[in-house]
Amino acid sequence: MTDQLRAADPIVERLLRSLGAEQATLVFPGGAPLRPLEHVLISDEADRPDSGPGTLVLLLGAQGQAALRQLRFFAEGAPTAIAVKGDAEELRGIAAAVLPAETALIAVHPRTRWEHVARVAREQIAAAQPSPAERPREREHDLFAVAEATAALAGGPVIINDGSARLLAFSADTDGVDEMRRASILGRQPTAEHRALLKRWGVFAAIRDSETPVHLDPDPATGVRRRVVIGINVGDQHLGHLWVQEGERPLSPQIDRVLIGAARRLADELVQRRDARSSTIRPDLVAGLLGGGDRLRSAAHQAGLDPERPAAIVLVHAPGGGEPGAAARLQRSQVLNLIAIHAAAFRRDAIVGPLGTHIALVVSGMSQERQAADLVRRLEDIVRDLEAHTGVDARAVLGAVAPNLRELGATFPAAERGLAVLAEPGRPRVARVEELAAPIALRECLDLLGDWAPQHPGLAALLAHSGALAPTLLAHLEHFGDVSATAAALGVHRNTVQYRIRRAAELAQLDLGSAEDRLLAQLVLRLAENRGALPDLG
Structure with missing residues (x-):
């Protein structure tokens, strides 16, 4: 390993030190990796692996310049590092041309055995992991959150078991739980008697290869029960x-759809327990899919x-209540899991993740x-x-369908403006961005005007008035x-509207019979509303 180069990933750096300069040389350090080193892959191009x-990636089958094609192939996945046998100087000449910025390249001495490199790498990865109890506890929290979200949607208490019927998670009890549920939780699995009963009913055989819920009378x-x-x-x-x-109240009529979505969501979580991969609720993936180049x-x-x-992005605004803290984080987890269950039921490969103050859903194949x-x-x-089960008054907008993922990010600004439009009084709770073209364009216009203020003393006086004249106008x-429609919208008598309009026109020195005066007044008042400077109705 050269003294001048240090790997950006600390585990790769420790691997190089453990192998020593006689066995491995850092050719290209790579930038900050998208994810730290987590696993080792010994492969060649024929494998089509997850790299x-x-x-x-320990690259078999070619050395030096002859490995160029395979390097290009594996570099598409932006792995944390690629190791290839060959001369360091020869490889240095091709590294920058084929590797993404995040990927390091290691030259391995031709006589070094790949099994030895893999063993040392896995030792360094294991040494960098959290304590054995820490990561399962995080994933266990995810499973309990899915159980609670599923119970809310399904209308009954939930148990999640692994493939051997061992208890993984469960929701809070409700009235009317039976002995089978109580015993399964207390004993961490069904009793021998209950297991024999379920086997006799053919339950385990029916669910093993199917995505269809099985109803038991x-x-x-x-x-x-x-x-x-x-x-x-x-x-x-x-x-x-x-x-x-089923407890004291009937299960949801949508029980099948809820369980299909929950099972798909849980499939990913249980795979995580096997290979320590991260959740499908992935802010890193959402942000990456909206980016470009290597990250995308x-x-x-x-x-x-x-x-x-083709792909589309959905933005959901689900405001939390109260001060930040454990309760707010719990509610956010419930919201994310509820959305993830619905998303998985719609498309197995849907990606959900928090994005700033919103929750984003990326759907491919639209x-x-x-x-x-x-x-x-x-x-x-x-x-x-969300309103029924978490108390959240949410809004959701479906962005324009992009012809491919590379152009998905370009649809985000309009979707974000569309979500802001839906927060206005009287707007629907769900809409497609195409349905909001006019208000979105108006918001863009108001944003362009910025801090502009017209040289119109009358309108300035109207905005300075603390009463209800400006919002009524x-x-x-x-x-x-339309006086009657205005009165109905504001919840006041039409005579009140007529009085306020007359007073507002006098104060603002406006001729409401003039199209120019009306246009200017509406633009200035909407601009004030957009800035939060419009007086309250009181």
Whole structure:
């Protein structure tokens, strides 16, 4: 290893020191990695592996300049580092041309065995991990949050088991829980008697290879209440099962759809428990998909999305209540998990994550108008369920469909402005950005005007007046001068509106019979409203 170069990733740096200069040389240090080194991949081009951020790729099958094509191939995923056998100076000449900024390149001596490099790398990765209890506890919190969100949507208490029926998480109890649920929680798995009963009913066989919920009628002889179960499966891998028991009130009519979404959401969480990968609620992926260049390619690779397919972004505004703290974080977790369950039910590869003060949902493959209409209906369900189960008054906007992921980021500003429009009184709670073209364009115009103020003493005097004259005049202009409609919108008598309009016109020195005066007044008043400077109605 040269004295001049140091790897940006500290685990890669420790790996190099452990191997020593006689076995490995740092050729290209790489910039700050998208993810720290987490696992080792020994592969060649034929494998088509997951070689994204967090990966050290040990490149088999070619050395030096002959490895150029394979380097290009693996560099597309922006791994943390690539190791290839060959001369350091020869590789240094090609590194900058083919590697993304985040990826380090290591030249390994031809006589060094790849098994030795992999063993040392895994030792360094293990040494950098948190304590054994720390990471499972974080993932366990995620599972309990999913259980609570699912219980709220399904209308009954939830149990999540792994593939061996061991208890992983459960929601809070409600009235009417039966002995099977109590025993499964206390014993951390079903009793032998209950397991035999479920096996006799064919439950385990029915859920192992299917994404269809299984409904079990109540059994008075055993005291088992009605429940619904679904398998948590990824391909041919059975990871676990999700149970919802009916309590004193009926389960939701949408129980099947809720469980399908929850099972897909949980499939990703249970895979995390196997390979320590991060959650599908991924702010890093959302931000990456809205970016460009290497970052976008890496995020698409991690998410399993085709960068060439059409995609759309949804922005959800779900304001939290109270001061920041544990309660606010819990509510945010509930909101994220509820949205993630709905999103997974709509599309398995949907990506959800917080983005600033909003929550973003990226959906790929939006190639048909019907899919956009279906997504709008699902957003209406999300907004309604957020209010019902978390008390959050949410708004959601579907951005324009981009022809590919590279152009998705360009749709974000209009979607963000559209979400701000939906926060205005009288607006719908869910809309497509195309439906908000006029108010979005008006907001862009007002933003361009910035701090502009017209040289009009009358309008300045009107805005300085602390009463209800200015907001009443604005409402009157936006209702096309219709006194009755203005009165209904403000909740006052029409005579009150007529008096206020007359006083406002006198104070502002306006001729409301003039189109120019009306246009100027409405523009100035809307600009004041946009700045938060419009007087209150009082």
